Structure formats: structure tokens, C-alpha cells
Amino acid sequence: MTQPFSSADGTRVAHEVVTYVVVADEPPVSLPAELRYDSADPYAVCLSLGVTSTGTVEWVFARSLLSEGLRRPAGAGDVLVTPPHHCHRHSVRIVLRSRVGIAVLDIATTSVVAFLKKTDMLVRPGTEGLHIDLDRVVAELVAGSE
Template sequence: MSTVIDQAVQARLIASAPKDRAVPAQLRYVPSDPFAVHIAFPPMASLDGADVAWAFARELLACGLISPAGGGDVHVWPCGPDRTVLEFHAPEGIAMVQIDTAELRRFLARSYALVPAGMETAHLDMDTDLTALLDSSP
């Protein structure tokens, strides 16, 4: 049986107009995808009214709690002692949210309790993943 960590958090969507607003978000960690963390936002948080989900490196989130991190579609950095900014880049534009740093630390601690840092590869099922990849090829 695989344990999945789901944690609801309150995010503050940073906007230039009309104003910042609070939106619920859901953090998720799945040991079968041990290098990644997932965050999902409800339709009310998007411009087109659709659910929005992102996956990015667990290590990126951990590093971003301490100092600015990221170089691709996701950037993370501390914003004072109590908040952390997550910035998401998409073809439609950039979205930035602030989340309580203590909530993110709690989420990461729970993920490391399931899969310690450096032990991620022990949780990968390479045979199943390879079979799925080969079965999906034309």
C-alpha cells in the first residue's frame, strides 16, 4: 500500500489588478513519483476557469525555502520570515502565489518521512515505467 500525502494550504494569489486574493491550494506528494511535489489550484484561481496543476522538483521547493531557486517554469524564494513565493511560468503568462513557509516545511517534513532525501530511486518502479513507455510508443 502506497501512502500519498495531501495537504490543503491557503495561498495568496499575487496580482497587479484588481488586488491580491486568497485561494485554496492542495499540495500532494506521491512516493511512486519521489522526486516531485504537486500543487493544484481550483478553477477560481485561473484566468480561464479551469483547474490548474503543477509538478516540480521536491528539492526545488526545499531549496527555495532558504534562498531563491529555480530556473525553468517554476521559481521559489523566501519572502520574509513567514512566507514563500512560488512563481509559475506558462505560455499564457506568469502566476505568483505566497504560501505560509511553516505549512510548506510541514509538508516537506511529511514527504521526507515517507521518502528520505537521497532514497528516491529506491521508490521508483523502473520495470513498470519502462513497460508503460514501450507500450505507449507507436
Template sequence: MITVIEQAVQARLVATAPKVETVPVTLCYDRSDPFAVRMAFPAPATLEGVEVSWTFGRELLETGLQGPAGLGDVRVRPYDEGRTVVEFHAPEGVAIVLMETADLHRFLQRAATIVRPGTEHLYVDMDHGLAELMRDSC
């Protein structure tokens, strides 16, 4: 049984400069962290020159395809009929990424084959999570 999916997509980094750069981005969904999705940017696309990953709620991505969603570090909203904006807010600044909405829908459909939305709680290992939280407390 498949428990992890990864999907490569093209994203356009929107900058203040007139050039909009296209970079490959990897979307990842792992059943062991059923509420989250991960978006990884390759080293050449980051200020630090190393791969950077952002992890945020699958529900945030789903909701953001329909209308503005998110108030924190990650915000998602439709841009036009075929594209979606994902904003990443960090102390260094804001990265604005344009992605094809169809690619995001396809990724979420694949994730739903692993864990159906609304059933994520069935896949959370509470004992392991508590053990991790308590590991350094003694």
C-alpha cells in the same frame, strides 16, 4: 503504510490589481512519484475555470525555502521571514503565489516520513516507467 499525503494550505495570488486574492491550494506528495510534489489550484482561482495542477521537484521546493531556486517553469524563493514565493511561468503569463513558509516546511516534513530525502531512487519503478515509455512505440 501511508503512501500519499495531501495538505490544504492558503495561498495568496499576487496580481497586478491592488487586490491580492487568497485561495485554498492542495499540496500532494505520492511515493509512487518520489521526486515530485504537486500543487493543485481550485477552478475559481484559474483563468480556465478548471482545477490546474503543477508538478515539480520536491528538491526544488526544499531548496527554494532557503534561497532562489529554479530556472524553468517553476521558481521558488523566500519572500520575507515567514513567506515563500512560488512562481509559475506559462505561455499565458506568470502566476505569483505567496505561501506561509511554515506550511511548506510542514508539508515537506510529512513527505519525508514517506520517503526520506536522498532515498527517492529506491521507490522508482523503472520497469513500469520503461514500459510506459515504450507502450506507444511499437
């Protein structure tokens, strides 16, 4: 397995990971992915699946959901996160649901923990509201209603 690459520029974190797509009665299939965080959107993380040459699929969900999912099953609806257990001891399981179907992904727990530590250094959990540019949000809302 390749070591995850991570970068941070002071406002963003990008962490390359390998996901394993779980298919019933088949061996897991590895898929390159990237976990991203931007302090401009402090409550959210992005999971980008695939590589640029073949296209990517992106899922945006709460950073707190990913963090909580390290300790206990978390989420409802489109994104569910479950902690390591006897079936997948060294990975966090993320279940993604859409109108098209369901994808079950495993990501190494160490990679998820490393990513979250970097995001916590940018924006401490519980302080996200201090990082939102309310003037920008209001301007976008007003522009969208015209």
C-alpha cells in the same frame, strides 16, 4: 486563516493550503490549493490550485526545488521558488510561468515546511531512486513507442 489539513495513507500526502495570488498594485487574493506527494513519483510534488467545482490548475515540479526554495531562490524556467524575505516574511513565493502568463503565489512557510516534513517521512531525500518501479517505467516507455 484556516488551519491546513493534511492526510497521509502511507504512500501519499495531501496538504490543503491557502495561496495568495499577488497582483501588482492590488491586495493579494486568496485561493484554496493543495500540495500533494506520491511516493510512486518520489521526485515530484504537485501544487493544485482552485477547487473542484470551478476546476483546478495543476503544476508538477521537483520536491527538491520546493525544499531548496525555503533557504534560497531556486528554479529556472516554469517554476521559481523564493524564501521568505522582508517583502513577504512569513511566506514562500512561487512564481509559475506558462505561455499564457505568469502567476505569483505566496504560501505560508509553516504550511510548506509541514508538507515537506510529511513527504520526508515517506521518502527520505536522497533515497528517491530506491522508490522507483523501473519495470513499470520501462513498460510505459515500451507501450508509448508502439
